[in-house]
Amino acid sequence: MKESIKNMKAYQAELPAEVVKAKYGLSHLARLSANESVYGPSPKVAKAIKATADDILGYYPDGQATTLREAVAKHDQVDPESLVFGVGADELIQLLTRTVLTPGSNIIVPDPTFGEYAMHAQIEQADAKKIPVKPTTGQIDFEAMFSAVDDNTAMVWLANPNNPTGVFEKRAAILAFLEKLPKTVTLVVDEAYYDFVAQPDATVAQDVKHYSNLVVLRTLSKAYGLANLRVGYGIMQEPLYGVMQAVRLPYNLNTYQIVGGTAAIEDQAYLSQVVAKTQAERKLFQTFLRDNNLNFYESETNFIWVKVGDTKKVGEYLLSQGYQVNDHLNSEWIRIALGTAEDNAGMRAAILTSTK
Numbered sequence: 001m002k003e004s005i006k007n008m009k010a011y012q013a014e015l016p017a018e019v020v021k022a023k024y025g026l027s028h029l030a031r032l033s034a035n036e037s038v039y040g041p042s043p044k045v046a047k048a049i050k051a052t053a054d055d056i057l058g059y060y061p062d063g064q065a066t067t068l069r070e071a072v073a074k075h076d077q078v079d080p081e082s083l084v085f086g087v088g089a090d091e092l093i094q095l096l097t098r099t100v101l102t103p104g105s106n107i108i109v110p111d112p113t114f115g116e117y118a119m120h121a122q123i124e125q126a127d128a129k130k131i132p133v134k135p136t137t138g139q140i141d142f143e144a145m146f147s148a149v150d151d152n153t154a155m156v157w158l159a160n161p162n163n164p165t166g167v168f169e170k171r172a173a174i175l176a177f178l179e180k181l182p183k184t185v186t187l188v189v190d191e192a193y194y195d196f197v198a199q200p201d202a203t204v205a206q207d208v209k210h211y212s213n214l215v216v217l218r219t220l221s222k223a224y225g226l227a228n229l230r231v232g233y234g235i236m237q238e239p240l241y242g243v244m245q246a247v248r249l250p251y252n253l254n255t256y257q258i259v260g261g262t263a264a265i266e267d268q269a270y271l272s273q274v275v276a277k278t279q280a281e282r283k284l285f286q287t288f289l290r291d292n293n294l295n296f297y298e299s300e301t302n303f304i305w306v307k308v309g310d311t312k313k314v315g316e317y318l319l320s321q322g323y324q325v326n327d328h329l330n331s332e333w334i335r336i337a338l339g340t341a342e343d344n345a346g347m348r349a350a351i352l353t354s355t356k
């Protein structure tokens with residue numbers, strides 16, 4: 001076994017709702033710990049999956065995910081031949097890492113950020129340099145990130161907006177950073193929460209064609225409400241595109257993922273409704289936090305990173321009241337995904353009680 005991963009811990013997945021409900025004697029549990037969508041996907045997704053003929057089951061799926069590729073290319077206005085699909089953005093993170101990193105190389109990530117970037121680097125025997133975000137705003141410290149680049153740096157990862165902070169960086173800031181990076185360093189901008197951003201200049205997807213060292217990741221797990229279907233994709237140009245297509249498994253998406261994912265992308269009216277509801281709830285929640293002098297970072301996502309003090313105590317209390325949040329990322333900050341209007345109101349009341 002590789003020495004570097006001998007002590008690695010398994011991903012802390014969510015406890016099943018029924019287990020939590022039984023433990024706390026709850027009739028209702030709001031699962032707000034994994035940034036899932038409480039609105040679920042467009043009804044057209046299940047319809048399209050159910051309409052798929054059973055006789056496809058004996059045959060391998062379309063290895064190029066052609067209908068999904070065409071729908072995504074049209075919607076994102078990118079070249080269909082720049083899209084690599086995966087079992088969630090997770091698979092793209094794994095494949096990119098596997099493709100680019102060699103033992104002894106390093107990656108640069110903000111701190112905090114999505115843990116998988118550093119985890120996969122560790123599997124490939126590469127180091128992760130973690131650069132703290134700016135403490136007062138949670139913004140990325142681009143200067144410090146750039147200063148950390150050395151001869152062994154192979155990748156820089158940016159989740160934009162970032163998880164768990166929810167903080168968003170403008171396209172201009174990312175491109176200015178990319179311009180300075182050596183061409184040998186791949187910059188991955190993970191736009192898993194892009195759809196929730198209310199500000200202009202939210203994406204660098206259309207910039208990929210100008211930079212061979214820029215990759216953009218997207219997922220249908222968040223705003224599209226399809227975390228269970230497991231569909232994500234990367235946008236990248238040659239030579240990385242061709243190599244990633246060769247490295248990925250030939251039939252990594254099955255027909256239900258392709259058909260369901262296509263239906264989701266094609267129902268933009270539904271997506272707009274989800275985004276509008278999420279943005280309205282976010283505004284309400286942040287106003288509440290501000291009014292009650294609770295420290296948080298301005299979010300452009302479907303979750304908020306809030307400083308509560310003793311996370312274990314607050315997390316446990318919220319759970320006992322039927323609100324499951326993520327309390328295991330930091331000892332002082334919790335990450336709360338936005339739920340239904342009713343659950344968000346209940347959660348606000350519970351937060352007030354628990355932080356007193």
Ligand SMILES: Cc1ncc(COP(=O)(O)O)c(C=O)c1O
Pocket residue numbers: 034035087088089090091114159162163190192218219220221227230231232
């Ligand atoms: C920043 C970020 N990237 C990627 C993912 C993984 O998404 P997927 O469900 O598409 O694998 C997540 C999931 O929480 C995330 O927060």
